[in-house]
Amino acid sequence: MGKVFVITSGKGGVGKTTATANLGSGLAASGERVILIDTDIGLRNLDLVLGLENRIVFDLVDVVQGKCRSPRQAMIKDKRFENLYLIPAAQSKDKEDVTPQQMKTLCENLRREFDYVLIDCPAGIEHGFKNAVAGADEAVIVTTPEVSAVRDADRIIGLLEAEGKYSPRLILNRVRKDMMKKGQMMSIEDIQEILNIKLLGMVPEDEAIVVSSNKGEPAVLNPSSKAGEAYRQIVERMKDPDLVYTVKPDNGENLFGRLWKFFAKVEA
Amino acid sequence: MGDGIVVKGGREGLTLILSPELSLQELSTVLQEKLLKESTFFQNAELVLDFGARPFQEKEFSAFLGILHSAGIRIKGILSDNPITKLMAKEAGIELIGNGSIMSSRVRIDHPVKSGGKILKEKPEEVHASALFVRKTLRSGQLQHFNGDLTILGDVNPGAEVSAAGNIVVFGSLRGIAHAGIRGDQTAVVAALELKPTQLRIADCIARSSEEWNEDHVPEMAKIERGSIVIEPYALKHKVLRSLL
Numbered sequence: 001m002g003k004v005f006v007i008t009s010g011k012g013g014v015g016k017t018t019a020t021a022n023l024g025s026g027l028a029a030s031g032e033r034v035i036l037i038d039t040d041i042g043l044r045n046l047d048l049v050l051g052l053e054n055r056i057v058f059d060l061v062d063v064v065q066g067k068c069r070s071p072r073q074a075m076i077k078d079k080r081f082e083n084l085y086l087i088p089a090a091q092s093k094d095k096e097d098v099t100p101q102q103m104k105t106l107c108e109n110l111r112r113e114f115d116y117v118l119i120d121c122p123a124g125i126e127h128g129f130k131n132a133v134a135g136a137d138e139a140v141i142v143t144t145p146e147v148s149a150v151r152d153a154d155r156i157i158g159l160l161e162a163e164g165k166y167s168p169r170l171i172l173n174r175v176r177k178d179m180m181k182k183g184q185m186m187s188i189e190d191i192q193e194i195l196n197i198k199l200l201g202m203v204p205e206d207e208a209i210v211v212s213s214n215k216g217e218p219a220v221l222n223p224s225s226k227a228g229e230a231y232r233q234i235v236e237r238m239k240d241p242d243l244v245y246t247v248k249p250d251n252g253e254n255l256f257g258r259l260w261k262f263f264a265k266v267e268a
Numbered sequence: 269m270g271d272g273i274v275v276k277g278g279r280e281g282l283t284l285i286l287s288p289e290l291s292l293q294e295l296s297t298v299l300q301e302k303l304l305k306e307s308t309f310f311q312n313a314e315l316v317l318d319f320g321a322r323p324f325q326e327k328e329f330s331a332f333l334g335i336l337h338s339a340g341i342r343i344k345g346i347l348s349d350n351p352i353t354k355l356m357a358k359e360a361g362i363e364l365i366g367n368g369s370i371m372s373s374r375v376r377i378d379h380p381v382k383s384g385g386k387i388l389k390e391k392p393e394e395v396h397a398s399a400l401f402v403r404k405t406l407r408s409g410q411l412q413h414f415n416g417d418l419t420i421l422g423d424v425n426p427g428a429e430v431s432a433a434g435n436i437v438v439f440g441s442l443r444g445i446a447h448a449g450i451r452g453d454q455t456a457v458v459a460a461l462e463l464k465p466t467q468l469r470i471a472d473c474i475a476r477s478s479e480e481w482n483e484d485h486v487p488e489m490a491k492i493e494r495g496s497i498v499i500e501p502y503a504l505k506h507k508v509l510r511s512l513l
Contacts, residue, residue, distance in 0.1 A: 151408050154425050158407030193441075194425055196405065 002033075002111040005118050005238070006136035008160075010152030012123030014144045015173040015203075018213055020120040021049040022228070023140075025218040026235035028084035032115040035075065035085045037106075039132040040122035041098065044089035051216020052076050052086055061090040064102040071109065080221065085114075095127045100134035107135025125159060133160065139168035140200060140238075145175060145186040154194055169200040171234060176205050199245045201234040203227050272298050281344060283316040292328055296335055303339040310341060316365055318347040329356050349491070351417075351435055354455060364455075399434075406430065406444065413450070426466055432456070438463075445469070454492050459502055463488035473497050 007020045024036045037060065038046035047053045058067070058074035068074050071087065078084035110117045121132035139160050143153040160168055172188065179185040206227035212219040219228040237243045272287040272295060286295055303310055336343060345363035348354050354364055399417040406412055406420065408427025418432035421439045428444035430436055435457050436448045442460035447469040449456030454471040462485050468475045470490065475497040487502040
């Protein structure tokens with residue numbers, strides 16, 4: 001039986017879709033059978049980020065309303081991985097065209113075939129959110145180090161708890177360590193003081209993400225991308241819940257610190 | 269003056285202000301002496317007692333009242349800043365006068381905004397006899413109301429709101445909105461291990477947070493004093509109280 005994850009944030013534009021594409025591709029690259037579901041009906045994006053737009057025939061609404069013979073017909077196979085599939089959102093319909101119960105049933109069916117079902121949640125806390133969350137047993141919260149994003153993430157965690165979904169895990173996106181050090185950006189401590197949930201990982205701000213999204217090639221597959229490296233590590237932690245992300249202490253990476261380490265090594 | 273008991277004439281008649289510096293036993297002795305010495309002055313007097321924030325055990329309270337009774341003194345009412353004392357007074361059928369003690373205390377005032385807050389349009393409740401204990405963190409958008417005293421073991425995050433007819437105690441960080449005495453009880457207090465609310469309301473008073481908080485995380489308590497909300501460190505007060513007990 002596969003696991004069903006929802007990737008959610010409350011606030012829009014923090015990187016849910018990018019995270020879904022990268023986590024999905026990363027999991028598929030490590031050999032897992034993965035299906036991604038875009039539940040942002042009316043504003044579908046996940047297909048673009050994966051570069052699969054031109055292959056869409058059927059969509060999520062067609063699947064739940066039985067307009068295609070089976071869910072299989074709407075599943076789009078990824079360009080790069082045999083074991084990665086996408087069920088795209090409908091573009092011209094409403095979020096109300098799908099019910100939470102239908103999503104539950106769909107997820108139950110899909111988890112028999114796949115190791116991971118990743119659901120890309122729309123922004124907001126209305127019907128679309130309820131659909132996305134309904135079938136999931138674990139949640140990944142994406143947020144950025146901004147008060148508004150953190151506030152919305154907190155709201156989402158509360159709503160998930162109300163649905164009986166505890167212990168969501170956090171991806172902190174668009175981190176700029178230099179700004180955090182200077183105290184110009186919310187630090188991980190500031191954020192955890194409010195959210196207080198397990199950290200899956202931090203993804204640094206990376207221009208390569210913009211390029212890769214536009215090209216439809218997830219950054220996780222780019223060995224030279226810093227954000228891609230962060231996602232590769234997050235994938236490992238997703239697969240093994242016992243792996244905990246610990247924020248590396250700033251172990252004196254100034255000149256003196258490095259000299260000290262150097263001499264310590266020489267002595268030894 | 270000097271013996272720990274100050275007699276003051278006020279609107280309500282004679283008021284005895286009982287110094288918090290004295291222990292209850294010392295206070296009884298001094299009081300008895302005073303009553304004996306000036307028995308004619310106190311004959312058939314109706315007195316108001318100001319206890320400040322002094323806490324009482326139930327037995328102590330009734331014993332103290334017993335001394336006054338045996339000296340032929342009638343108690344017209346009491347002033348107190350301590351919610352439990354107030355409760356005991358109510359149970360003993362003694363009237364509560366004013367909004368609390370008239371003793372001055374050192375406090376820091378936090379942008380007080382005088383009345384203008386909304387309170388529920390029902391009559392102030394007589395006594396908040398019941399309390400609710402909530403053992404979780406309230407996150408943004410979550411509300412918790414209780415028609416009595418409310419205790420939260422967890423944080424109240426920004427965007428969350430707690431309200432109670434009585435007092436609110438947060439055993440954690442209070443960063444959201446808190447409204448104590450929502451039915452108009454001006455004696456209600458809000459206390460938290462870390463009191464950093466976005467907005468604080470007691471009865472119909474509103475105070476908003478200062479932009480800059482002091483970084484020392486000491487437990488603090490907010491209450492209404494002379495019509496506006498004041499916040500004072502709770503630990504400091506607690507020390508004073510400890511020396512009394």
